[in-house]
Amino acid sequence: MSSSGIAVERDGAVATVTLDRPDRNNAMTLESWTALRDAFRELQRDDSVRVVVLTGAGGNFCSGADMDRRGTMHPLERMREINSVALAVAEFSKPVIASVEGYAVGAGWNLALLCDVVVASRTAKFSQIFARRGMSVDFGGSWILPRLVGLHQAKRLVMLADIVDAEEAFALGLVTELVEPADLGTRTIELAARLAEAPPVAVGLSARLLEEGSSSTLREALDNEARSQAVNLATDAPGAIRAFVEKRPPSFTGNWQIT
Secondary structure, eight states, X not given: XXXXXXXXXXXXXXXXXXXXXXXXXXXXXXXXXXXXXHHHHHHHHOTTOOEEEEEESTXXXXXXXXXXXXXXXXXXXXXXXXXXXXXXXXXXXXXXEEEEOSEEETHHHHXXXXXXXXXXXXXOEEEOGGGGXXXXXXXXXXXXXXXXXXXXXXXXXXXXXXXXXXXXXXXXXXXSEEEOGGGHHHHHHHHHHHHHTSOHHHHHHHHHHHHHHTTSOHHHHHHHHHHHHHHHTTTTHHHHHHHHHTTSOOOOOOOOOOO
């Protein structure tokens, strides 16, 4: 177990960030939240990393905040610190895959939902557990849940705080892909490898366009798409178009191509 509660490993273009407090089902202290934020900021600056896999140690993803380690910081300041972690994940410009087994509850579930892809074991369990602790939803749940499942389903999940199995989470659109428990690691690696070969700038721009599109007008979305394509046409698109014409596989570098 790492001293910060967060472990980072790099394998070529793929970095794996592990929530590493298995004795606490990877419940997060303020120190581990801060370490997670700092890990994402460092990986953002590392041009050799094209994809991040976020997972948990010891058979669970994350049981949310560690309620036994609240500390003495004012609650509002503490939440602002934790919110900076949510933003670091949500605004990360490279694809992030949440690989979920066991429990993902409270802020732990919302952490997974802020990732671009959620791959879950069929035995995974989820809950917006806040109400059971006398608390309201946090870590971006009030923003992302209505966008994914609609207002009334979001209210049901948050207000009743039921345990949701992986099949229901998948049916609601809260899981991208379900796999057998023994296949979770292999499938996650396969998806990470595919995304590592994708055009990094174009994929990052597309993710942001889709997120912003849910709250923009059609005119705003079209303007944003136009600006993004201008960036792509000065990055990987010209080489990919040449590769298509020449009937060969493209190679995506993400480098600026203006000469």
